[in-house]
Amino acid sequence: MAAVEYEAVRRAFSKYNQDLLVGKITHREIWDDVCAAMRCKIDFSLLEQAFLSTPANDVMLALARRLKPKYALGIITDNKKDRIDCLRMSQDLDAVFNPIVVSAEVGSGKDSAAVFEYALHCLDLRPEESIFIDNNPENMIVPKALGMGVIFHDDEKNDLGKLVTVLTEEFLIRLD
Known part of the structure; x- marks a missing residue:
């Protein structure tokens, strides 16, 4: 070929x-x-x-596993449904995250409140009780306007130490 x-x-x-x-x-x-x-x-x-073949972000998944016993963890992704379905299976994402909200299933991307409101409803949370982490600053506009905490995480640098510092110092998340 x-x-x-x-x-x-x-x-x-x-x-x-x-x-x-x-x-x-x-x-x-x-x-x-x-x-x-x-x-x-x-x-x-x-x-x-x-x-x-999409590589798993092992350090991020390890952090999520540390947080899981104390916090509700979900994913909001503007991914294609068939792609995320493959990743859910191959990376066992459902064992760590619930809900996994896929824009293709909700019919709304991160540029709309609907996808965030749906995720909050699934978790029975108010916006101020949640933190949204994303690698695109534009995707933070809507959740911030809703009252959600937001954190930019540069997935190319994947500076987990910086993310942990923001979570623990700004949002008082406990990792122990």
């Missing part, structure tokens, strides 16, 4: 991205069109393998 340039893949998916994020379509539904746009036929199982 010939290699497919990243830019060709990006272009082939670009017109579907928003609909994938809010659950109007799935990767399987658009796969033939995406392959046509890339001018090659790729078995769908390769996309699933790509999803499964």
Whole structure:
């Protein structure tokens, strides 16, 4: 099989991205069109393998496991449903996080209050009783406006020490 340039893949998916994020379509539904746009036929199982190859953030998962006995932990993700389903299974995310709120299932991204309100409802929490951690400052605008605590975590630097300091000093989260 010939290699497919990243830019060709990006272009082939670009017109579907928003609909994938809010659950109007799935990767399987658009796969033939995406392959046509890339001018090659790729078995769908390769996309699933790509999803499964997403590395786990082991230090973040270890922190979550430390917090789990004392705190409710959830995930709010603006991810595609079929991708997050693969990651939930392969990384056993449901053992640590409940709820896992996926924009594609709620029909709303992080630019809308609906996804945050849904997560708060699932946990029976008020906004001021919660902390939202994200790697994109733009995703913090809505939860902050709702009254949620917000923390920016640069996932490329993945400075867990800094995150722990903010959690313990600014939000008085106990890790012991």
